[in-house]
Amino acid sequence: MIEVRDLAKNYEGSWAVRGISFEVGAGDIFGFIGPNGAGKTTSIRIMSTLLDPTSGTIRVDGKCVVEHAHEVRRRIGYMPDNFGVYDRITVWEYLDFFAASYGLGRRERLSAIEGIMQLTDLTGLRDRLTGELSKGMRQRLCLAKTLVHNPKVLILDEPANGLDPRARIEFRALLKELRNLGKTIFISSHILAELSDVCTALAILEKGRVVASGPVEEIKRALQPGLAFRLEVLGEAEACRGALEGLEGVGAVKADRSALVFQFSGERERVPDLVRALVAKGVPITGLQELKTDLEGLFMQLTRGDVQ
Amino acid sequence: MSAGAEAVREPFHARLAGWLERAFNPIMVKELRASMRGARFFVVHLTILSFFAGALLLTLGLAMSTQTRHGAGADPARVGQTVYMITQLVHLAVVFLVVPGLAATSITGERESLTFDLLLSTSMTARQVVWGKFTAAMAQTVTIFVSMVPLVALCFLFGGITVYQIVANYVFLFALSAAMVAFALSISANSRATQRAVGSVYGIALLVGFFVALAVVGVAEREPILTGMAEAYGFLPAESSPRGREITLFQRVMYVHLMPGFAWTALFSVFLINAVNRLKPIFANRSTNLRIYYAAVLLAGGALVAATFYHEMPPDTNTSDRSAALMGFAIGLLAASLASALFACEDPVQVGPFGIRTEVPAGERGLPGFLRPGSETGAVYVLVVNVGFLALAFVAFIPFSAGFGRGAWTGLPDVYPVALAFVCAALWVWFVAGFARFLATTFWGRPVLLRAVLVIVCLALAVLPIVHWAISTEIDRGEDIDPEGRSGPATLALSPAAAVVSVLDLATYRRSFPLLAGGLPIPALFAVFALIAGALFFGLAGRAQSRLRAELVREAKESRRGENRED
Numbered sequence: 001m002i003e004v005r006d007l008a009k010n011y012e013g014s015w016a017v018r019g020i021s022f023e024v025g026a027g028d029i030f031g032f033i034g035p036n037g038a039g040k041t042t043s044i045r046i047m048s049t050l051l052d053p054t055s056g057t058i059r060v061d062g063k064c065v066v067e068h069a070h071e072v073r074r075r076i077g078y079m080p081d082n083f084g085v086y087d088r089i090t091v092w093e094y095l096d097f098f099a100a101s102y103g104l105g106r107r108e109r110l111s112a113i114e115g116i117m118q119l120t121d122l123t124g125l126r127d128r129l130t131g132e133l134s135k136g137m138r139q140r141l142c143l144a145k146t147l148v149h150n151p152k153v154l155i156l157d158e159p160a161n162g163l164d165p166r167a168r169i170e171f172r173a174l175l176k177e178l179r180n181l182g183k184t185i186f187i188s189s190h191i192l193a194e195l196s197d198v199c200t201a202l203a204i205l206e207k208g209r210v211v212a213s214g215p216v217e218e219i220k221r222a223l224q225p226g227l228a229f230r231l232e233v234l235g236e237a238e239a240c241r242g243a244l245e246g247l248e249g250v251g252a253v254k255a256d257r258s259a260l261v262f263q264f265s266g267e268r269e270r271v272p273d274l275v276r277a278l279v280a281k282g283v284p285i286t287g288l289q290e291l292k293t294d295l296e297g298l299f300m301q302l303t304r305g306d307v308q
Numbered sequence: 309m310s311a312g313a314e315a316v317r318e319p320f321h322a323r324l325a326g327w328l329e330r331a332f333n334p335i336m337v338k339e340l341r342a343s344m345r346g347a348r349f350f351v352v353h354l355t356i357l358s359f360f361a362g363a364l365l366l367t368l369g370l371a372m373s374t375q376t377r378h379g380a381g382a383d384p385a386r387v388g389q390t391v392y393m394i395t396q397l398v399h400l401a402v403v404f405l406v407v408p409g410l411a412a413t414s415i416t417g418e419r420e421s422l423t424f425d426l427l428l429s430t431s432m433t434a435r436q437v438v439w440g441k442f443t444a445a446m447a448q449t450v451t452i453f454v455s456m457v458p459l460v461a462l463c464f465l466f467g468g469i470t471v472y473q474i475v476a477n478y479v480f481l482f483a484l485s486a487a488m489v490a491f492a493l494s495i496s497a498n499s500r501a502t503q504r505a506v507g508s509v510y511g512i513a514l515l516v517g518f519f520v521a522l523a524v525v526g527v528a529e530r531e532p533i534l535t536g537m538a539e540a541y542g543f544l545p546a547e548s549s550p551r552g553r554e555i556t557l558f559q560r561v562m563y564v565h566l567m568p569g570f571a572w573t574a575l576f577s578v579f580l581i582n583a584v585n586r587l588k589p590i591f592a593n594r595s596t597n598l599r600i601y602y603a604a605v606l607l608a609g610g611a612l613v614a615a616t617f618y619h620e621m622p623p624d625t626n627t628s629d630r631s632a633a634l635m636g637f638a639i640g641l642l643a644a645s646l647a648s649a650l651f652a653c654e655d656p657v658q659v660g661p662f663g664i665r666t667e668v669p670a671g672e673r674g675l676p677g678f679l680r681p682g683s684e685t686g687a688v689y690v691l692v693v694n695v696g697f698l699a700l701a702f703v704a705f706i707p708f709s710a711g712f713g714r715g716a717w718t719g720l721p722d723v724y725p726v727a728l729a730f731v732c733a734a735l736w737v738w739f740v741a742g743f744a745r746f747l748a749t750t751f752w753g754r755p756v757l758l759r760a761v762l763v764i765v766c767l768a769l770a771v772l773p774i775v776h777w778a779i780s781t782e783i784d785r786g787e788d789i790d791p792e793g794r795s796g797p798a799t800l801a802l803s804p805a806a807a808v809v810s811v812l813d814l815a816t817y818r819r820s821f822p823l824l825a826g827g828l829p830i831p832a833l834f835a836v837f838a839l840i841a842g843a844l845f846f847g848l849a850g851r852a853q854s855r856l857r858a859e860l861v862r863e864a865k866e867s868r869r870g871e872n873r874e875d
Binding site for chain 2: 045048049050051052066069070073074076078080082083084085086087088089093096097098100101102103129142145149
């Protein structure tokens with residue numbers, strides 16, 4: 001649905017984005033993560049036809065964002081990281097304005113606005129002035145305006161920025177609902193917990209370069225080819241280290257007080273054999289837990305924390 | 309009707325807004341919704357109307373007491389006219405003080421309230437956005453004027469005012485308001501901060517207001533053309549001109565309607581074009597519309613001047629007057645061609661979204677290629693449009709050259725001085741186009757600097773030699789070195805203005821401007837200078853452009869290699 005090829009952007013001599021490439025499949029929730037200053041917003045503004053690339057191309061639904069900016073705008077819904085509202089109009093008028101700006105006819109607008117207000121839970125605020133809304137409500141209103149013309153692709157730049165925990169949870173639920181409606185969602189954030197539950201694919205950006213991209217599970221597999229376990233034992237873990245290291249398939253072992261953390265290159269079916277072998281060697285096992293790598297872990301593994 | 313349909317039925321005001329929207333555009337509806345909501349709009353209106361009513365009542369009282377003193381000779385029509393004059397002044401004050409404020413903040417406001425990106429990411433084009441802002445400001449202006457109509461109607465109680473006057477005056481005020489709104493939008497689109505936009509708009513509006521005040525003084529002095537304008541635009545009753553000073557039909561059509569109409573259209577269009585250009589995405593083409601605009605204005609302006617010449621300068625007009633008028637026209641053309649040289653100041657290398665463009669795509673060859681952005685096509689455009697216009701103007705002005713084969717040109721065909729003056733103007737076009745292109749390659753990336761250098765250097769070339777000549781003439785006066793006034797300093801060879809006036813100085817008795825500089829004819833010297841300097845600049849610009857392209861390609865390769873190494 002979105003194809004980014006060798007995208008680069010130079011601002012008066014300094015490179016904000018340095019030749020990035022990745023693809024976003026239809027129906028994906030694609031996380032675009034990176035530290036502040038990594039080039040996320042620049043890439044998103046180019047994708048949203050608001051900036052020109054210095055080189056490279058972006059195609060949205062097969063249309064180039066530079067050559068067919070008008071068609072691309074019809075296909076995308078863009079929610080910037082910092083946005084304002086028109087203070088002296090109501091929620092309904094605000095949505096009506098954006099629906100009309102996308103060329104929707106009057107009847108189409110009426111039904112679209114009703115549907116979107118229900119989806120984003122704004123129905124009760126229909127006649128409230130937008131200037132009177134709280135930060136969370138404004139965020140929701142901006143998402144509603146992003147959806148009002150029924151775009152295929154949603155481009156959301158730090159959409160949960162500044163929301164309270166409850167609003168964040170509701171926001172994640174809304175994203176899942178939108179995915180179920182068939183939308184492709186491109187979402188940027190530097191708060192990884194926000195994306196960990198919802199993303200199906202991601203690109204990690206650092207210093208204007210993509211350090212990893214693709215489906216989340218694939219990236220995890222690439223970074224961590226085997227399984228990782230935490231073995232809890234009675235007493236000092238260091239004493240059991242020798243017994244563990246000698247077993248087949250066991251990789252790097254780290255002792256941590258009463259636990260040993262180790263890599264296991266064998267199949268999952270062979271884990272019971274491993275436990276049996278440890279018991280046979282007299283290791284006093286009190287627990288075995290598989291370690292899952294979350295987005296935060298991936299991010300820390302892939303980035304060095306450098307900012308341009 | 310079904311219950312479901314009832315549920316989504318909008319209130320009347322929303323339906324009304326929908327009708328308006330179909331007629332205009334979403335931005336206008338949104339702006340009107342926002343501006344009409346709350347007390348501010350009504351307070352502003354009420355204040356304007358209260359001030360207007362107060363001024364009107366005061367004037368009414370004073371005018372009636374003045375007329376009452378005349379006893380039987382009192383003329384109620386004079387009261388009506390006085391009151392009407394006050395209504396016009398208040399309307400003009402609204403146009404200069406209120407109307408610009410309606411549009412000055414409209415685009416900077418979007419930037420400051422962080423709604424600009426939201427607006428630009430919709431499927432509305434920059435033209436639709438500007439048109440929406442324009443119609444919104446005009447709708448508010450119309451509302452203000454319409455609310456003043458009942459007070460204006462007071463004048464009818466006393467007579468002395470015709471319906472034509474009021475209608476014509478409102479048409480004039482709307483046209484003036486439209487120009488002010490377009491101007492304010494243009495400034496707003498160029499500014500980052502609202503404060504600066506408002507300051508600039510009011511500063512310039514007050515300056516224009518000062519000139520309008522001067523025009524009013526002109527009417528008081530009974531200048532026939534200005535009086536004719538005041539009559540046509542409803543400021544004065546018809547037949548206000550004193551007997552024997554009425555303007556002719558041609559003057560009415562040309563000076564009262566066509567020329568102000570041309571000036572209005574030219575200004576209004578350039579303001580809107582500029583506002584639209586500022587809202588376009590960075591990679592959009594901003595040049596083509598301005599190139600079409602310049603060519604259209606040049607042709608239309610030229611046609612008006614030619615029509616004026618044909619009407620006001622019959623063949624029996626004396627030679628000095630005709631040659632002086634042609635001098636003025638030629639100097640105007642020199643200025644216009646210098647302004648058009650700004651098209652040759654565009655980027656020498658088109659670094660588009662797909663890298664450096666080394667050749668013109670097939671779809672942009674021919675006429676579209678001629679209008680596409682870039683200093684290369686800009687220079688070609690400047691040459692073709694200006695030289696083409698000069699050729700047309702030359703043909704149009706041939707009939708005015710009767711008897712020009714005199715003085716220094718005795719024995720030569722009558723058309724010779726005009727042809728020579730136009731050739732000098734064409735060589736000036738060649739020089740400015742080449743110089744602009746050279747500067748565009750030298751100062752690439754510094755657009756303000758290169759345009760400033762171009763204009764300052766060219767103006768200095770045109771004007772300073774004449775100043776030099778004037779000073780040296782004053783110094784030499786006592787010594788009577790050149791009693792015939794035929795020779796001037798060598799610097800005159802650099803000035804296109806000197807070349808043109810030298811050629812067309814066909815005064816009956818003694819030349820006002822020198823013919824020679826350093827013993828050689830000024831036009832010939834200027835022609836050689838412009839030809840060589842222009843060719844030199846074109847050559848240097850071509851070489852610099854090739855170097856620049858090569859450098860950019862090398863830089864891009866090195867940057868890619870560097871990135872690979874880092875990876």
